[in-house]
Amino acid sequence: xxxxxxxxxxxxxxxxxxxxxxxxxxxxxxxxxxxxxxxxxxxxxxxxxxxxxxxxxxxxxxxxxxxxxxxxxxxxxxxxxxxxxxxxxxxxxxxxxxxxxxxxxxxxxxxxxxxxxxxxxxxxxxxxxxxxxxxxxxxxxxxxxxxxxxxxxxxxxxxxxxxxxxxxxxxxxxxxxxxxxxxxxxxxxxxxxxxxxxxxxxxxxxxxxxxx
Amino acid sequence: xxxxxxxxxxxxxxxxxxxxxxxxxxxxxxxxxxxxxxxxxxxxxxxxxxxxxxxxxxxxxxxxxxxxxxxxxxxxxxxxxxxxxxxxxxxxxxxxxxxxxxxxxxxxxxxxxxxxxxxxxxxxxxxxxxxxxxxxxxxxxxxxxxxxxxxxxxxxxxxxxxxxxxxxxxxxxxxxxxxxxxxxxxxxxxxxxxxxxxxxxxxxxxxxxxxxxxxxxxxxxxxxxxxxxxxxxxxxxxxxxxxxxxxxxxxxxxxxxxxxxxxxxxxxxxxxxxxxxxxxxxxxx
Amino acid sequence: xxxxxxxxxxxxxxxxxxxxxxxxxxxxxxxxxxxxxxxxxxxxxxxxxxxxxxxxxxxxxxxxxxxxxxxxxxxxxxxxxxxxxxxxxxxxxxxxxxxxxxxxxxxxxxxxxxxxxxxxxxxxxxxxxxxxxxxxxxxxxxxxxxxxxxxxxxxxxxxxxxxxxxxxxxxxxxxxxxxxxxxxxxxxxxxxxxxxxxxxxxxxxxxxxxxxxxxxxxxxxxxxxxxxxxxxxxxxxxxxxxxxxxxxxxxxxxxxxxxxxxxx
Numbered sequence: 001x002x003x004x005x006x007x008x009x010x011x012x013x014x015x016x017x018x019x020x021x022x023x024x025x026x027x028x029x030x031x032x033x034x035x036x037x038x039x040x041x042x043x044x045x046x047x048x049x050x051x052x053x054x055x056x057x058x059x060x061x062x063x064x065x066x067x068x069x070x071x072x073x074x075x076x077x078x079x080x081x082x083x084x085x086x087x088x089x090x091x092x093x094x095x096x097x098x099x100x101x102x103x104x105x106x107x108x109x110x111x112x113x114x115x116x117x118x119x120x121x122x123x124x125x126x127x128x129x130x131x132x133x134x135x136x137x138x139x140x141x142x143x144x145x146x147x148x149x150x151x152x153x154x155x156x157x158x159x160x161x162x163x164x165x166x167x168x169x170x171x172x173x174x175x176x177x178x179x180x181x182x183x184x185x186x187x188x189x190x191x192x193x194x195x196x197x198x199x200x201x202x203x204x205x206x207x208x209x210x211x212x
Numbered sequence: 213x214x215x216x217x218x219x220x221x222x223x224x225x226x227x228x229x230x231x232x233x234x235x236x237x238x239x240x241x242x243x244x245x246x247x248x249x250x251x252x253x254x255x256x257x258x259x260x261x262x263x264x265x266x267x268x269x270x271x272x273x274x275x276x277x278x279x280x281x282x283x284x285x286x287x288x289x290x291x292x293x294x295x296x297x298x299x300x301x302x303x304x305x306x307x308x309x310x311x312x313x314x315x316x317x318x319x320x321x322x323x324x325x326x327x328x329x330x331x332x333x334x335x336x337x338x339x340x341x342x343x344x345x346x347x348x349x350x351x352x353x354x355x356x357x358x359x360x361x362x363x364x365x366x367x368x369x370x371x372x373x374x375x376x377x378x379x380x381x382x383x384x385x386x387x388x389x390x391x392x393x394x395x396x397x398x399x400x401x402x403x404x405x406x407x408x409x410x411x412x413x414x415x416x417x418x419x420x421x422x423x424x425x426x427x428x429x430x431x432x433x434x435x436x437x438x439x440x441x442x443x444x445x446x447x448x449x450x451x452x453x454x455x456x457x458x459x460x461x462x463x464x465x466x467x468x469x470x471x472x473x474x475x476x477x478x479x480x481x482x483x484x485x486x487x488x489x490x491x492x493x494x495x496x497x
Numbered sequence: 498x499x500x501x502x503x504x505x506x507x508x509x510x511x512x513x514x515x516x517x518x519x520x521x522x523x524x525x526x527x528x529x530x531x532x533x534x535x536x537x538x539x540x541x542x543x544x545x546x547x548x549x550x551x552x553x554x555x556x557x558x559x560x561x562x563x564x565x566x567x568x569x570x571x572x573x574x575x576x577x578x579x580x581x582x583x584x585x586x587x588x589x590x591x592x593x594x595x596x597x598x599x600x601x602x603x604x605x606x607x608x609x610x611x612x613x614x615x616x617x618x619x620x621x622x623x624x625x626x627x628x629x630x631x632x633x634x635x636x637x638x639x640x641x642x643x644x645x646x647x648x649x650x651x652x653x654x655x656x657x658x659x660x661x662x663x664x665x666x667x668x669x670x671x672x673x674x675x676x677x678x679x680x681x682x683x684x685x686x687x688x689x690x691x692x693x694x695x696x697x698x699x700x701x702x703x704x705x706x707x708x709x710x711x712x713x714x715x716x717x718x719x720x721x722x723x724x725x726x727x728x729x730x731x732x733x734x735x736x737x738x739x740x741x742x743x744x745x746x747x748x749x750x751x752x753x754x755x756x757x758x759x760x761x
Contacts, residue, residue, distance in 0.1 A: 150467070
């Protein structure tokens with residue numbers, strides 16, 4: 001039995017049946033299938049949540065290995081495992097107040113925000129470096145960038161209202177066109193990828209053998 | 213000037229001067245606000261009209277698809293929008309799309325404690341926080357098809373039976389979606405709720421604005437609030453100045469500083485780098 | 498407001514064209530996988546930039562840092578893995594150290610063994626399996642920003658000659674590209690996320706925009722399925738272009754035919 005379950009054909013069949021159960025009711029009006037589809041989606045949602053448990057167990061196993069072998073930076077791995085256990089314990093004392101809330105608010109919030117805030121500095125130095133009129137195209141980019149930057153500063157709109165229609169024209173035409181093109185490419189790409197997986201042409205996705 | 217001089221400095225300045233200047237220009241106005249006037253953009257006016265149309269008793273799905281990092285950018289929009297919903301008497305269901313964001317609803321309720329008290333909002337009767345329920349698309353799809361089957365307790369483990377959530381069975385029972393996003397599950401919420409007809413308005417971070425505008429054009433999003441600036445404009449429109457408006461001074465001067473550095477860099481390029489690359493031209497020796 | 502041209506009993510209103518397009522797409526993919534042996538994909542210019550970057554790193558004796566993305570098995574990750582395979586082979590051939598930071602999301606745990614296998618095989622095929630070092634594929638973190646911290650740390654310490662960042666990267670991309678630039682490395686990135694493209698175009702020395710990544714992956718892997726995907730995507734792009742142009746002309750002429758057709 002376990003040999004049959006491990007075969008590529010069996011796994012692909014399960015995937016195909018699950019796909020059809022969810023795909024068909026989206027287009028065809030079949031109430032009975034709709035109910036089955038809803039239940040299957042709920043089951044899938046619950047199964048997916050177990051990936052969090054899988055991730056934690058994988059992290060613990062892996063890092064315990066590093067700690068036992070005392071590899072370079074093993075104390076950082078130990079620190080991480082200690083914080084995982086601590087957060088688990090803290091969550092039992094309540095989520096709204098107490099140590100869990102303090103850690104989220106006083107530790108995670110600033111750390112997360114700092115990484116995000118650094119992006120502003122990087123964007124600034126990139127813009128200052130990249131917006132140079134080296135040739136005609138770069139000059140056009142420079143002019144467009146400066147107009148949009150000026151408009152984004154709230155004060156400019158009050159002092160010089162004429163900039164609004166120009167900036168909005170640039171974002172509503174060129175900006176949106178690029179976004180729409182990207183959206184079409186990505187959507188079709190994702191659909192095609194899905195078809196490839198269903199046809200069994202991506203065994204690595206199922207974890208049933210590498211390609212090389 | 214011999215050897216380039218000031219033009220060489222303009223062309224080859226260290227990026228750390230940009231970082232230092234940006235730091236000073238942002239910190240200064242935050243510590244000592246100036247109160248720079250702002251103009252309200254058409255998109256913010258449209259957003260305000262859309263959320264203000266939510267009526268008493270309407271069930272609003274308030275989805276926070278953001279981590280703490282993104283929350284700091286769109287916080288002003290979140291607080292200002294929630295205030296509008298509370299003042300209009302809507303029933304609010306808050307859900308988050310990232311494990312970090314589970315504490316954010318408590319912070320929002322703390323900030324809006326006065327409004328919640330004045331409008332006699334009771335937890336469980338008028339608003340409820342479900343916590344992290346969007347780990348992936350399957351969860352969002354399950355919610356849309358069978359809300360009661362997917363979620364049976366709030367984020368503290370208290371059963372939702374007996375609350376106003378008993379009225380919500382599927383996507384059809386949600387009257388409005390107000391999404392605050394850095395990405396995450398917004399597309400899934402759009403696919404399983406908005407594309408089926410649930411009205412949806414979005415407040416996104418700055419980098420997502422160009423891609424989100426496509427959905428605005430097609431009518432999937434009824435309105436789009438643009439990042440921190442949109443939040444500040446909403447605070448101004450609703451007459452409740454807060455952190456967003458305070459940040460606009462820093463926002464404005466940061467942009468102007470950046471333009472200044474771009475101008476300096478270009479002057480350096482034209483007067484020094486270009487001449488080094490293509491020869492001195494008519495310059496006197 | 499568009500209204501459907503017609504309705505078919507049994508099919509939910511407004512979804513017939515979607516169903517039709519899905520069936521056509523699936524049929525075309527199957528057809529080209531079976532019969533598309535003659536599909537040729539032109540060499541994407543970005544690949545020359547990658548080879549130049551690897552060559553330069555080899556000359557300077559500096560390592561290469563190459564990442565394939567944060568996500569699980571998505572369209573972009575597979576393209577990133579194909580490019581990683583190519584870079585690994587070049588690195589093995591030139592005797593350059595290759596560092597592959599992994600992680601960034603919980604789903605990346607599933608992709609990691611495949612990436613390890615790809616790099617190991619690349620070194621094996623070049624006969625340099627003794628140079629393969631599993632410690633050069635560190636798993637940094639399952640969280641995006643912690644992954645960025647580790648990635649940036651690796652670049653600051655090792656001072657690579659080239660940083661090749663392909664696959665799906667989100668807000669971490671800017672951090673990585675700018676730090677790479679600051680360390681003086683040649684920076685090659687792929688803009689798989691629309692919001693990143695503009696910023697990465699400014700921060701990188703070379704960028705593979707959107708489809709170029711998957712086309713590069715298909716060109717390098719020579720895999721029939723990937724090539725068939727590129728061909729079908731091209732067909733659908735031409736179809737979209739035709740619909741846009743025809744729709745624009747007909748709408749301006751007063752006809753809502755295309756609008757109603759797409760709403761059927």
